[in-house]
Amino acid sequence: MGSPDPLSAVRRAVRDFLAAGEPVLASGELFVAVSGGADSLALTEAAARAAHRRDVRVTALVVDHRLQEGSAEVAATAADMARKLGADDARVLTVTVEGRGGVEAAARGARYRALREALPAPDRLVLLGHTRDDQAETVLLGLGRGSGPRSVSGMRPLDPPWGRPLLALPRSATEGACAELGVVPWTDPHNSDSRYTRVRLRREVLPLLEDVLAGGVSAALARTAAQLREDTEALDVLAAELLRRARDGETLDVDVLTPAPAALRRRALRTWLLGAGVRELTDAHLRAVDALVGEWRGQGGVWLPGNFEARRSRGKLCVEA
Incomplete structure (x- = not known):
C-alpha cells in the first residue's frame, strides 16, 4: 500500500x-x-x-x-x-x-x-x-545554545x-x-x-542542511531527539532513586551523593533545587552546586536565581532563600 x-x-x-x-x-x-x-x-x-x-x-x-x-x-x-x-x-x-x-x-x-x-x-x-519540522528546529536551537541533552531531546509527545x-x-x-x-x-x-x-532556522539553516546533507535532516533530527529523550528518561529514573536515598529532611546527605556519577548527581540536584523553589537553573548553576559534592575544598555557598543559596555544612547540602 x-x-x-x-x-x-x-x-x-x-x-x-x-x-x-x-x-x-x-x-x-x-x-x-x-x-x-x-x-x-x-x-x-x-x-x-x-x-x-x-x-x-x-x-x-x-x-x-x-x-x-x-x-x-x-x-x-x-x-x-x-x-x-x-x-x-x-x-x-x-x-x-x-x-x-x-x-x-x-x-x-x-x-x-x-x-x-x-x-x-x-x-x-x-x-x-x-x-x-518544529521538533527539528527545537533540536537545532538546543544544539546551538549548548543547552544539554534535556533541551536537545526536544518536545515530548x-x-x-x-x-x-x-x-x-x-x-x-x-x-x-x-x-x-x-x-x-x-x-x-x-x-x-x-x-x-x-524563522531563520526554518527558512535558511534547515534548507541549507537539507541541501548539503542530501535531504532527510528534519527526520534525522527528530529521531535524534527521540533517542536522547529515551536516554534522558532512563537517567531521570536513576537520579530520582539517588535523590530519594540522599534526602535527609530538607537537606541532602553528601556521603550518599559523592559515589554517584556526576551526571546522575546533577539530575538529582536539579530536581531538589526546583522543588525548593529555585527557577531558571543553568548548567553553570548545577555544576557549581555539584562542586560542593564532587570538588569539595571547603568553598563557600553558591548563589542561585531567586536569591537562593546552596551550601554545604557538616556533610549536608542545604538550600535557603
Whole structure:
C-alpha cells in the first residue's frame, strides 16, 4: 500500500495518540490550541473527529497576542474556523506580551500561561500542533545554545497538560490536509520575519542542511531527539532513586551523593533545587552546586536565581532563600 494522503495521515496520528492516552479523555473534555495556521486547523479537525467518537467535547483555545494590528479579527476568524471544523466551542484568550528574553520568548511564555489558566482542572489536556519540522528546529536551537541533552531531546509527545500528536509528521502533511479540507490557513507575518531566530532556522539553516546533507535532516533530527529523550528518561529514573536515598529532611546527605556519577548527581540536584523553589537553573548553576559534592575544598555557598543559596555544612547540602 502507498503512503496515506495528508488528511488521512493527520487523522490517524491524532486517533492513535488519543487511543494511547485514553485516560486523559476520562473527563469528557479535550482542548486544542488554535492559531489559525495549517498545523492547528488540521489538528482541530482530526481531534474533533476522533474525540466525538468517544463522546468527548472539544474546545478550541485561540490566543490573541495583540502584537500586530488586526490581531483581534484574526483570532475571531480562527475561532470561527475551529467551530466549522468540528470544535464544540472556541474561546479567544487575550494576553499581554512582556518580559525578558525578547518577543519570541515573551510571547511563548504568555501563550502557555494563558492556555494553562484556561483549563478548568489540572487533569485536562491541550493539544498543540507542533510537527516534525518544529521538533527539528527545537533540536537545532538546543544544539546551538549548548543547552544539554534535556533541551536537545526536544518536545515530548505527551507532557501534561500538553499533547503533541503530530510530532512524527512533516509540516507539509498539515498543509496538505488543509488543502483537502478546502481550508485556507492564516499565515502569521512573524513567520517570515528574519529578525526571529526560528524563522531563520526554518527558512535558511534547515534548507541549507537539507541541501548539503542530501535531504532527510528534519527526520534525522527528530529521531535524534527521540533517542536522547529515551536516554534522558532512563537517567531521570536513576537520579530520582539517588535523590530519594540522599534526602535527609530538607537537606541532602553528601556521603550518599559523592559515589554517584556526576551526571546522575546533577539530575538529582536539579530536581531538589526546583522543588525548593529555585527557577531558571543553568548548567553553570548545577555544576557549581555539584562542586560542593564532587570538588569539595571547603568553598563557600553558591548563589542561585531567586536569591537562593546552596551550601554545604557538616556533610549536608542545604538550600535557603
